[in-house]
Amino acid sequence: MALLARLKQKLFRWESDGSAPFRLSQRRIFIIPTRAGLLYALTLVAMYSGAINYTLALGHALVFLLCGLGLIGINHTFLNLYGLIITPGRSSPVFAGENAYFTMILRNERKTPRLGLRLQVAENAPVETQIAAETKCEIAIPMLAMQRGWLHLPRVRLSTVYPLGLFHAWSYLHPELRCLVYPQPIYMPLPADQSTTNAGERHGDGGQEDFAGFRNRQPADSLHHVAWKASARDAGQRPLLVKQFAGGAEQELQLDWQLTPGNADTETRLSILTGWVLAAEAAGISYGLRLPGYEISAQRGDQHRTRCLEALALSST
Amino acid sequence: MSTAAAQTLDHRCAPWLFAAALATTLPHAWHQPTWLSFLSGLIFAYANWLWWRNERLPSRWLLIPLVALACVGVMYEFRTLLGRDAGVAMLVLFMSLKLLELRSQRDATVLITLGYFLLLTHYFYSQSIPTGLWLIAAMTIVTAALIRLHGGTASQPLPTLRYAGLLTMQALPFMLVLYVLFPRISGPLWGLPQDAHRASSGLSEQMSPGSFSDLALSSEIALRVHFDGEIPPRDKLYWRGPVMEVFDGRTWRPHAEQKQPPSIEALSPPIHYESTIEAHQQRWLLALDAPVPGLKDFGINHTLTVTTHQALQQRARFALSAVTNYRFNVQEESGVLQRNLALPKNLNPRTVALAQSWQHVETDASATVNRALALFSGDNFAYTLQPPLLGENSIDEFLFQSRRGFCEHYAAAFVVLMRAAGIPARVVGGYQGGERNPVDGFLVIRQSDAHAWAEVWLAGKGWVRVDPTASVSPNRVEGGIALALPDSEPLPALLTVRADWARAIRHRWEAINNAWNQQVLGYNPARQREFLHQLGLANPNWKNLTVLLATLMGLLILALTAWTFYARRRLDPVQHLWHSALKRIAKSKVNCAPWETPLALQRRIEIERPELTSAFAAVVNAYLEARYSANNTDLITLREAIAKLP
Numbered sequence: 010m011a012l013l014a015r016l017k018q019k020l021f022r023w024e025s026d027g028s029a030p031f032r033l034s035q036r037r038i039f040i041i042p043t044r045a046g047l048l049y050a051l052t053l054v055a056m057y058s059g060a061i062n063y064t065l066a067l068g069h070a071l072v073f074l075l076c077g078l079g080l081i082g083i084n085h086t087f088l089n090l091y092g093l094i095i096t097p098g099r100s101s102p103v104f105a106g107e108n109a110y111f112t113m114i115l116r117n118e119r120k121t122p123r124l125g126l127r128l129q130v131a132e133n134a135p136v137e138t139q140i141a142a143e144t145k146c147e148i149a150i151p152m153l154a155m156q157r158g159w160l161h162l163p164r165v166r167l168s169t170v171y172p173l174g175l176f177h178a179w180s181y182l183h184p185e186l187r188c189l190v191y192p193q194p195i196y197m198p199l200p201a202d203q204s205t206t207n208a209g210e211r212h213g214d215g216g217q218e219d220f221a222g223f224r225n226r227q228p229a230d231s232l233h234h235v236a237w238k239a240s241a242r243d244a245g246q247r248p249l250l251v252k253q254f255a256g257g258a259e260q261e262l263q264l265d266w267q268l269t270p271g272n273a274d275t276e277t278r279l280s281i282l283t284g285w286v287l288a289a290e291a292a293g294i295s296y297g298l299r300l301p302g303y304e305i306s307a308q309r310g311d312q313h314r315t316r317c318l319e320a321l322a323l324s325s326t
Numbered sequence: 327m328s329t330a331a332a333q334t335l336d337h338r339c340a341p342w343l344f345a346a347a348l349a350t351t352l353p354h355a356w357h358q359p360t361w362l363s364f365l366s367g368l369i370f371a372y373a374n375w376l377w378w379r380n381e382r383l384p385s386r387w388l389l390i391p392l393v394a395l396a397c398v399g400v401m402y403e404f405r406t407l408l409g410r411d412a413g414v415a416m417l418v419l420f421m422s423l424k425l426l427e428l429r430s431q432r433d434a435t436v437l438i439t440l441g442y443f444l445l446l447t448h449y450f451y452s453q454s455i456p457t458g459l460w461l462i463a464a465m466t467i468v469t470a471a472l473i474r475l476h477g478g479t480a481s482q483p484l485p486t487l488r489y490a491g492l493l494t495m496q497a498l499p500f501m502l503v504l505y506v507l508f509p510r511i512s513g514p515l516w517g518l519p520q521d522a523h524r525a526s527s528g529l530s531e532q533m534s535p536g537s538f539s540d541l542a543l544s545s546e547i548a549l550r551v552h553f554d555g556e557i558p559p560r561d562k563l564y565w566r567g568p569v570m571e572v573f574d575g576r577t578w579r580p581h582a583e584q585k586q587p588p589s590i591e592a593l594s595p596p597i598h599y600e601s602t603i604e605a606h607q608q609r610w611l612l613a614l615d616a617p618v619p620g621l622k623d624f625g626i627n628h629t630l631t632v633t634t635h636q637a638l639q640q641r642a643r644f645a646l647s648a649v650t651n652y653r654f655n656v657q658e659e660s661g662v663l664q665r666n667l668a669l670p671k672n673l674n675p676r677t678v679a680l681a682q683s684w685q686h687v688e689t690d691a692s693a694t695v696n697r698a699l700a701l702f703s704g705d706n707f708a709y710t711l712q713p714p715l716l717g718e719n720s721i722d723e724f725l726f727q728s729r730r731g732f733c734e735h736y737a738a739a740f741v742v743l744m745r746a747a748g749i750p751a752r753v754v755g756g757y758q759g760g761e762r763n764p765v766d767g768f769l770v771i772r773q774s775d776a777h778a779w780a781e782v783w784l785a786g787k788g789w790v791r792v793d794p795t796a797s798v799s800p801n802r803v804e805g806g807i808a809l810a811l812p813d814s815e816p817l818p819a820l821l822t823v824r825a826d827w828a829r830a831i832r833h834r835w836e837a838i839n840n841a842w843n844q845q846v847l848g849y850n851p852a853r854q855r856e857f858l859h860q861l862g863l864a865n866p867n868w869k870n871l872t873v874l875l876a877t878l879m880g881l882l883i884l885a886l887t888a889w890t891f892y893a894r895r896r897l898d899p900v901q902h903l904w905h906s907a908l909k910r911i912a913k914s915k916v917n918c919a920p921w922e923t924p925l926a927l928q929r930r931i932e933i934e935r936p937e938l939t940s941a942f943a944a945v946v947n948a949y950l951e952a953r954y955s956a957n958n959t960d961l962i963t964l965r966e967a968i969a970k971l972p
Contacts, residue, residue, distance in 0.1 A: 045435045052439050056446045061511050063410075064640050065449040066847040067458055070505055071465075075442060077500025078469065078493055080879070084886055085493070118898055122485075124477035139480040143899045143961060172473040172489060174435065 028185040030096040030116075033167075038090050038180045040083060046175035049079060082173040089123050089169045090178050093140075097184035098147060102318070104283075105193035108151040111162045111186045116145035125171030128182075130163055154190040157279065157322045162186040191318045194284040195277065199292075200268040223250040225312070261307040262289055262296040264317075283321050290314045300324050333431045338479060340377045340428060342471035342486075343437055344370070347425055349464040350444040351418045357451055359403055362415055365396070366422040373425035384426055393423060414447045434475050441468045455842050466490045496886060503878050507858075509871050510851040528606035529755055529776055531568045534577040535720060539711045539732040542807055544773035548757060549603045549612055550840055551769040558597060560759055561803050562650040564615040564779065564791065565771060567756035568608075569629035575670040576720060578738065578753045586628045586659070590616055591788075593651035602643045602843065609637050612756055612771075614648035615791065628662070629752075630654060630789075643848055656788040658750075663783060666750035674721040674742060681746030691749050691784050695792055698743045701725075702736060702797040709799035709810055733795045733802070737778040740794040750783040754791070759806050765837035774807050900952045903964050907945050910971040914938060924949055941971050 042050070053072055060068030098112030117123050117140040129135040130152055140146045154160050168179035223239050225248045240250045264285045269278040282298065289296040290309070297307035298317045303324070305317055347370065355363040376383060396419045397407065404412035421444060424437045445461050445468075470490035474481050481489075528548060530537060549565070557563075570578035596618055603611060611624065611632040619626045624644070625633050632646070669678065681694075688694045701707075706729055713731045716723045721742045724735050731739075737753050744751035758777035760769040779793040796803045802810035849857075863870060908918050916935060918927050928946045932939050948964035 045439075048435070048439055049442075052443055056443060059446060060449075063450065064512075064850075065446070065453065066849060067449045067453045067461075068446050069508075069510075070458075070501060070846075071446055071449070071461065073504035073508065074462075074465065074494075074497050074501040076504060077497030080500055080883065081493060081496045081886065084883065122480065124480050137478065139478065141480075171476045172493070173469070174472060174476045 025185050026095075026097075026183045028097050030094055030114075031184075033090050033093045033095070033180055035087075035091060038087055038178055040087055040176050040178040043170055043175060043177045045170075046079070046082075046177075049075075049175050053079070078173070079175055082175045085172050086169060086176040086178045089125070089171050090167065090180055092119065093117065093123065093167075094145075095182055095184065096145075097186050100186065100188040102189040102191055102315075102322070103154050104191045105154050105157050107154055109154040109160050109188040109190065110149040110151055111188060112147055112149045113165075113182070113184060113186075114145050114147050115140055117141070118143060123169075123171075125169050127168050129166045129168070135168075152188075154188065157190050157192040157276070159323075160188045160190050162188075189319065189322055191322045192276065192279040192283045194287050195280040196284040196288065197281050199262065199285055199288055199294075200264065225250065262294050263299060263307065264289065264296050265299040266301055267299075279321050279324060283318065286314060286317045286321070335428055335430055335434055336479065337377075337380070339434065339471075339474055342474045343428060343434055344374060344377075344425065346438060346441045346468045346471040347421050349467045350441040351421050353448055353457075353460065354414060354418050358411075358415060358418065361399070362403070362418065365399075366418055369422040370425060373422070373428075376426075383429065389423060389426060393419075396423070410450055414450065417444055417447060431475065434471075438468055438472050438475070441471075453847055455839065462494065466494045469493055499882055500879065503875070503882065505849070506854075507871060507875050507878065509868055510849075510854050512851050528604070528773060529567050529608070529612075529757070531570075531608060531610075531755075532577050532579050533570055533734050533738070533753060533755055533778055535713070535716055535731075535735060535738075538734045538776050538778055539713070541773045541776040542711055542732070546773045547604060547770055547836070548606075548773050548775070549601055549771045550843075551602075551614075551760065551771065552600045552767070553769065554598045554600075557762060557769055558614075558650055562615075563759050563769075564754075564777075564793075565612040565757040565760075565775075566615040566617065566630060566632075566754060567612050568610055568754075569631055569781070570753040570755060571629070571665055573668070573670060573738075573742070575673045575718070580629070580631075581665060587619060588626060588628055588630050589655055589657070590619060590630075590649065591653040591656070592618070592649040593653065594649050596647045596649050598645070598647045600643060600645050602641060602840075602848070603638060604641050605639050607637050607639060609634055611638070611644060611646075613646050614650070615756075616649055616652045616654055618647045618649060628655075641843060641847065643844070653787065654789040655783075656786065658783055658788070663750045666752050666783065667745050667748065669742060669745050674719045676719075676722045677725055677739070677742055678746040680725075681743045685747045691782070694747050694749060695744070695782060695784075698740055698747075699792070699794060699797040702740075702794050707731075707736075707798045709795065709802065711811060734778045736794040736798060737780050740780045740792065744780070744782050752781050754779050754781050758793075758803060761806070763833045763837050763840070765833050766840055768837070768840055770836060770840075777802075899961055900949065900964070903952075903961060903968060904949050907949070907968045907971065910968060911938065911942065914972055938972065941967075945971065 053075055056068065056075070057072045059065070060072055094116040096114040096116065098114055100109060100111050103109045113128075115126070115138070120142050122139060122141045124139040126138050126140070127135045128138065128148060128150055130150055133152065136148060136150055138146060138148050150162070150165060152160070152162070162184065164181045164183040166179055167182050168177060170177050223236055236250045264282055266278065266282065269281045273281070282300075286296065286298065290313075293309070295307045295309045296317075298305040298320060300320060303320060305313075305320060351366060355367075375381075397416070400412050400415045400419070401407055404415065406412050407416065417440065421437070421440055424433065424440065427433055428437065442465070445465055448457060448461060466487070467490070470487050473486050473489055473493075477486065529541065568580050571581040572579045597614065599614065601612070611634060613632040616630055617626055617632050624635075627633055681698075684694050684697050688697065708730045709732070710730050711732060713724075713735060714728045716728070721739050724731055725739055734753075741751040741753050755776075755778050757771045757775040758779070759775050760771040762769050777793075777795070779791060779795065781789045781791055783789050793803060799810045858871075863874070904924070911918075911931075914935070916927075916931060916938065922930070924946045928939075928943055931942050944967040945964070948967040952961055952964050
């Protein structure tokens with residue numbers, strides 16, 4: 010059994026293709042006749058016996074011609090996949106319960122189009138596509154995101170029966186693609202405001218007094234302001250961060266793990282927090298997020314919201 | 327896969343399927359009963375109309391009675407559902423009815439498979455070159471429909487057709503290899519239905535007034551002959567068919583056969599020839615008089631007719647030999663002689679009386695023969711295709727009243743005269759003459775060359791051929807029927823055309839057809855063995871043929887794959903276009919050094935060739951854009967820029 014599994018792994022490439030572009034080679038394209046192909050073969054046998062029985066010389070010729078057509082059909086179906094260049098794309102985060110879209114760029118360097126391509130993940134409905142000659146096309150494969158966290162794209166089956174439908178060629182693609190899934194928001198009333206105390210007292214110029222979080226460094230920012238520690242946190246994955254200082258906040262909300270119903274399970278509590286983040290952002294309120302062992306100070310804006318949602322998605326509470 | 331097959335059919339795919347259905351069924355309209363063609367056409371038009379109006383297809387409950395009705399109709403027309411013609415009619419009906427049931431991809435696949443099958447049925451009726459070409463075109467249309475079915479809306483009509491053509495072209499080498507090498511099996515594999523073979527006109531085994539004049543109107547080819555040496559003179563070209571010994575007053579028939587071999591004494595060297603005889607559904611062949619006995623594959627009966635084991639249902643080729651000067655059965659059985667003196671009682675009294683009057687005067691049989699021939703050449707006898715109808719005493723009426731007749735009249739009257747005069751005589755049916763095709767040197771014998779002559783038995787000489795028609799109209803034997811008949815006679819246009827250019831075209835076309843028949847259609851198991859023997863396969867059997875075939879097919883596939891890989895391995899398109907740009911500017915005496923980058927070259931051109939600067943800068947920009955930009959999708963800009971180069 011283990012041997013079979015290993016053979017399958019070897020044959021059908023369960024291992025990852027990484028995130029670099031790759032080209033479909035003959036070693037990873039499989040081809041078998043379809044049901045229509047078998048029907049075609051049966052028809053040919055019937056026609057052949059007819060041609061023998063009635064001694065039809067041209068009947069023989071026709072059967073042999075159709076036989077040749079079937080044989081080159083193998084070649085053409087195979088070539089419809091062969092040499093296709095696949096570049097893994099990006100995917101934007103989604104909320105649990107939504108469809109995550111994984112994009113891939115398929116490039117066709119041939120002078121002829123590749124039609125009737127079909128991409129399928131597991132048992133999902135297949136996505137059909139085609140690529141004109143010497144172009145590339147971006148294709149988004151939908152997949153239902155069930156759980157928060159990283160959703161990895163399982164291997165994708167790229168298949169085709171074009172041009173004759175007599176043969177079915179397929180290849181497994183396993184590019185390194187993942188999509189961040191935020192918790193599914195549960196909308197509950199926002200918690201009561203606890204930090205309006207300082208409203209009106211601060212007259213900051215939005216300058217450099219009050220630390221209000223991080224933002225991506227713009228080329229105009231002085232290197233002195235780079236938050237090296239924070240930037241190093243993500244192992245250099247993102248651009249350098251700059252500490253941001255805010256002036257007086259009109260309203261500030263601390264979205265605290267402790268404020269969610271204590272009897273609910275972790276996922277529900279994260280979902281409630283997610284709902285709050287969205288509501289607060291929509292209402293234009295500055296909000297901070299406090300999770301056990303992790304805290305984001307009060308802020309506002311898309312970037313801040315994304316940070317909060319990412320924290321919620323990846324929270325290991 | 328299963329999901330794909332069950333998918334609903336794309337609406338815009340339907341015209342392709344209509345075209346495939348039309349291309350595969352239309353030629354059958356020529357030989358099918360009118361009501362059938364009409365019904366299929368009506369269903370076809372209805373399906374098209376439904377499609378055009380985007381209406382719902384009729385429900386199964388309407389289709390089932392329609393199918394049943396069609397079956398009843400076919401049953402009524404052909405009295406069977408299983409015969410060849412009935413089977414074809416059913417297939418055509420199914421094809422048109424399937425058009426009313428095009429719901430899913432699977433339906434379309436069934437229709438296309440049916441279409442491929444229907445292509446075969448056309449060969450029941452014709453295997454000529456035009457049919458072959460038409461069917462390749464029809465096959466391409468069906469294949470295009472298949473491509474369209476799987477390519478979806480992105481496959482444009484013209485590229486789809488071109489692609490189908492390409493596939494057909496690539497399939498042709500496979501067809502050639504398989505046609506030549508695939509081990510052939512002699513049919514039939516099982517009993518054939520009654521109507522398996524085309525009813526064909528031709529010489530029949532009986533002769534009655536009018537049977538030859540019908541044939542004379544047909545310019546169809548009966549047989550083609552290739553002589554090893556010179557073609558014998560025209561008056562020797564008697565192609566012997568059935569010999570008719572029994573006369574009932576109207577019709578001549580062969581006598582039930584006896585198994586006695588004929589004896590032939592050759593007086594001239596044998597002539598060897600190869601004869602390709604069109605299917606005539608008879609168990610005898612047409613052989614140059616007189617065939618030499620001792621042939622391996624066929625027999626010669628006592629009347630010197632070459633016979634085969636089975637009726638000739640296919641065009642077939644035979645190697646035969648003949649001697650034109652011979653003595654035939656100098657010793658004849660008395661039973662045979664008696665048989666050839668018999669006349670129906672109480673018929674044709676005047677003829678009998680005339681012959682008996684000769685018998686009293688003449689002592690020598692040859693003299694009696696000459697008297698009869700002299701009668702025909704003298705007394706206002708006319709050779710015509712339109713003789714008047716004859717009554718009960720047909721010979722009397724012909725000899726003494728109408729005196730107008732075709733070869734069968736003369737042969738019959740002559741034999742009756744001879745028998746009445748006590749000379750054993752019989753009628754021989756066959757063809758006389760033939761036309762040499764100067765293109766391929768074959769002698770072509772047409773249905774219009776059908777002829778009947780007589781044979782008399784003379785003591786010491788045996789059976790001697792006498793052609794009474796030659797006495798009436800010597801031109802018939804010397805020059806053929808078109809010369810022998812007066813201009814007013816209705817002969818087929820092909821025979822009367824005397825213009826040289828028309829004749830030349832006809833000769834060429836018939837030579838092509840002959841080559842097609844001989845080389846392509848005539849390639850049967852025996853020819854295959856012969857050919858393989860020539861190739862050096864001393865003992866071709868299934869085993870070594872399979873090895874040879876597999877090797878050749880594998881090589882073909884490899885060659886095809888290698889070719890496509892080679893085509894793929896060329897430069898990537900952007901690089902390719904850049905090279906073509908360099909070739910263009912090389913014409914203006916600017917050569918790019920191997921180490922020069924596009925930008926470096928551009929700078930050099932700015933300095934050295936200012937007039938090229940703007941055009942080349944556009945190319946470099948487009949190239950860099952295509953090569954390095956993140957959002958390039960096509961190469962149109964680059965192509966256009968290159969086109970603008972001087």
